[in-house]
Amino acid sequence: MSFEKKNWDVIIVGTGPSGACLAREIAKRHKKVLLLEKGQVDLSINIPRMLLNKEMMFIGNGKTLVRGIRTGGTSVLYYGTAYYPPAELFAKFGIDLSNDVEELKRELPLAPLKDELIGPAARKIRESALNLGYAWEKLDKFIDQDLCTPGNFPFDAQWNATRYVNDAVESGAVLLTCSEVTRVILNGIQAVGVEAIVQGEHRKLYASKIVLSAGGLGSAQILQASGINKAGEGFFCDPITIVQGLAEGFEAGHEIPMVAGEIFTKEGFVLTDLTLPKLVYQLFSLQALRPHRVWQHGKTMGIMIKVRDGIGGSIKRGRVHKVFSKSDKLKMQQGEGKAKEILLNAGAKKLYSTVWTSAHPGGSARIGEVVDSNLKSEYDNLYVCDCSVIPTEWGLPPTLTVLALAKRLAKYLLQ
Ligand SMILES: Cc1cc2nc3c(=O)[nH]c(=O)nc-3n(C[C@H](O)[C@H](O)[C@H](O)COP(=O)(O)OP(=O)(O)OC[C@H]3O[C@@H](n4cnc5c(N)ncnc54)[C@H](O)[C@@H]3O)c2cc1C
Incomplete structure (x- = not known):
């Protein structure tokens, strides 16, 4: 298949706010971007289906956790409230997201x-x-208020990440849905590709850079399957x-x-x-x-x-x-x-x-422990960018923060 033969510039795993934003930024700069998404396009709230797909799961003592496994990730299910990234927390790790947030304020319907x-x-x-x-x-809400x-x-009035996925595809990114990444392919200390079940078939896909944006649960699981066992030890x-x-x-x-x-x-x-x-x-x-x-x-x-x-x-x-x-x-x-x-x-x-x-699993591949402040893992060319990198306990709406982290990582990868 053509997507298999190609050597992609970047493979991005997951199309939630972080993966979608990253794909959009990088595709705009004419790079060859492959987006792999485990779920498919689904804008419905169908509770039996969500239970079946593990979008709703039990995590112990009868308590549940919800996340989206679909194009656009959990943002298709979210309540559209924005909270600005806490500057002091990220400054401790040498991260300044202020310019990225300013860009997002210009692009998104935030008020x-x-x-x-x-x-x-x-x-x-x-x-x-x-x-x-x-x-x-x-x-602040992620809402086009003129449509209400x-x-x-x-x-449709509420922004979700499918808008950024569409922008990325318009700029030339290739999106494969029903494509679950199972592990990263390593060559010594370098990540060179991913193994995935693409629409029912086992595939090996290669790229210069790989970014896991599979969310607070998904990225930790892929990291563990790839030998990074400290991922997933503790989360919020x-x-x-x-x-x-x-x-x-x-x-x-x-x-x-x-x-x-x-x-x-x-x-x-x-x-x-x-x-x-x-x-x-x-x-x-x-x-x-x-x-x-x-x-x-x-x-x-x-x-x-x-x-x-x-x-x-x-x-x-x-x-x-x-x-x-x-x-x-x-x-x-x-x-x-x-x-x-x-x-x-x-x-x-x-x-x-x-x-x-x-509704916010994260902190499972924390900056300072599993990735560095450029979101790079212990393997060259392997990055993580989503809620899992949030470095400490959290308790806030995370979408604007992961969008800003994705903008920042895009600039770094494009350097
Ligand atoms: C009911 C509800 C209300 C919420 N309200 C708000 C709110 O008001 N404000 C706010 O900021 N946040 C809210 N959130 C949380 C917010 O939606 C998430 O924090 C945000 O979407 C996280 O983005 P992400 O990119 O880290 O991951 P996700 O959005 O979870 O995206 C991860 C993507 O990776 C895909 N994936 C997973 N594993 C694999 C794999 N192995 N291979 C390929 N793809 C894979 C998934 O299918 C998914 O598309 C809410 C969440 C819920 C459930």
Whole structure:
């Protein structure tokens, strides 16, 4: 096959925000880029299929983790909230992302939501939080707000990484979906290619540079299969719970989530409004043994607590396991206490917390341990660029950070 004979300039594994951004930057400069993606194009939320594909998985003690295995990666499922990379954290590793963030600000639809687009539940929660003295600020969203009208939030209005994948392909990159990379091909201390199951067939593909952007779980697994065993020893996943309550006198249900909130940096958690998509709401009600709440989506308001969990657990041979520490649980309890206070003040009743889930696996191939500050591994020509390189515990929306890391790596590789 032609893609097999070619010696690619760069093979990028994974099409989430990091892989897509990197492919776009490098393809624009007329390099031969091959993008390998395990999943296929899928914009749906189909829970049985997500369980089957391991997009939703159990990680221990009944707790779940969600990530996307599809073109665009997890950004197809995400809530589109942007948080700027913490400069001091990256400065410790000699990394300055400020120029990359400025570029992204020019390219992406990043802004807090206009007041008229904020839904009724998020508005009530914000009023209540401000009234109680919280610094409940609007958050930047990855949303083309001109495509939205009050109460109408088309899926296409929210930026996701498929847009960058399309740009990369338009600039000449080749995308192969249903193509799972199993290991890196090594020649002494050099990485020279990857082994992959491409649309059902075993292939060896060669390139001058290889970048793993297979996400917080995927990259660690490929590194381990390639002999880098310290990858996957410990990770974070930013567990969340949602305190949900019922309120009268408003019609909620379909609104833009994570519009505003507060980051409790010292305490180690974040609070934001969160109205779940209906199907996910129903699943969470059942999981929390509240079948009678399944039909009350339109009366529900919720606050999400996202905790900065410690690095722990392991990703080994496809098994992802994490037991949360006492300190993680304490942070969650503190966050739940504040969320309940805000919801009760907003008039919500019959509060309960959903079962913990997680949506940000990362820190499994940390800068300073598995890769250096140029994101290079111990093998020449092998780089990692995605949530897995985040060097410490995290607890924040990571998409803007991995996009900035990808911009920075692209400049380095193009030098
Ligand atoms: C419900 C939900 C809400 C979220 N909300 C937000 C939010 O509001 N803001 C925010 O910043 N973040 C949010 N996130 C998290 C965000 O989507 C991810 O952190 C981000 O997409 C990570 O990007 P990535 O490039 O590191 O990896 P991913 O997006 O996970 O992409 C990895 C890609 O690699 C592919 N892959 C994996 N293994 C292989 C392999 N062996 N071979 C080939 N391909 C492979 C996968 O299929 C996938 O396409 C949310 C996540 C979820 C689940």
